[in-house]
Amino acid sequence: MFDVPILVIAYNRVEFTHDLFTEIRKMHPTKLYVAADAAPSEERIMARQCLKVRSVFMPEWPCELNEMHLEKHLGKSQIFLQAMNWFFERETEGIVLFDDTLPSASFFHYCKEMLDHFRDDRRIGHISGCNILKYRDLPTSYYFSAYPCPWGFATWRDRWQGFDLKMRGITESTLPELTKEHYILKNKTVQFWIRRYRLLSQQQIDIWEYQYIFHLWQMGMLSVNPDMNLVENRGFVNKKKRRLRKLNRPIGKLDHIVHNEVVEQDAKADRFIFRRYFRMDRMTFLRRWIEENILND
Known part of the structure; x- marks a missing residue:
């Protein structure tokens, strides 16, 4: 059981x-x-x-x-x-x-161990089950990220508390400081998140993942991301989502978890995640908005 x-x-x-x-x-x-x-x-x-x-x-x-x-x-x-x-x-x-997710057996055991390992560490707010990066053969089984993957995850009540779709407590003027605290220093990247904040505030998009990211940043928390992908997102099989479908990595088997001794954000990995998943031109963003809010609603 x-x-x-x-x-x-x-x-x-x-x-x-x-x-x-x-x-x-x-x-x-x-x-x-x-x-x-x-x-x-x-x-x-x-x-x-x-x-x-x-x-x-x-x-x-x-x-x-x-x-x-x-x-x-x-x-x-x-x-x-x-x-x-x-x-x-x-x-x-x-x-x-x-x-629309399909987890591996390793996903469940990984979540159980991570929940236990980081239960009292308030620096960690999210346990991701997916990894959109190529397998990097890290010396440990996971890394720390400012970008939580939402396809399949684990978390705690005390980390969830305070989540707010209306983003009260965050303003356009305070958002740059939140991004800088997570090594998001390039002006284009900061401006990307400010634009997303504006679109959410104006109710022009309905993508809760952005509010969830802001929530973790506001709480000063990181995500634990596995070094190999443990959850498949089957919603990406739609032909209209070819770009997103490429983010699906083969599901791996995690036999033994090797823990990190130091909790430190992998800024290099996060820069790659931003380029691969978030950054897009306006037409690509429009297509994604249509897919997420109309075709898949």
């Missing part, structure tokens, strides 16, 4: 959700939480898919199943916020997965 609580945030991907539950079933978790968004009222076909997704979660082993089934469509940011708050009202730590 696996004693770390698991939260699944789901929507309408029936096949993907079934495959995800198959991997979860192998671990026999003692506690499973499922937060499922509803379809928009006018989408009858999608509503049937949402119902099918909810029927996937039927544990055949001793498991406490907790479900939050939304009756009205919230969208990605709001379902994420409500699901996380609901989960951490009941648990002090846990694993979070989305219906």
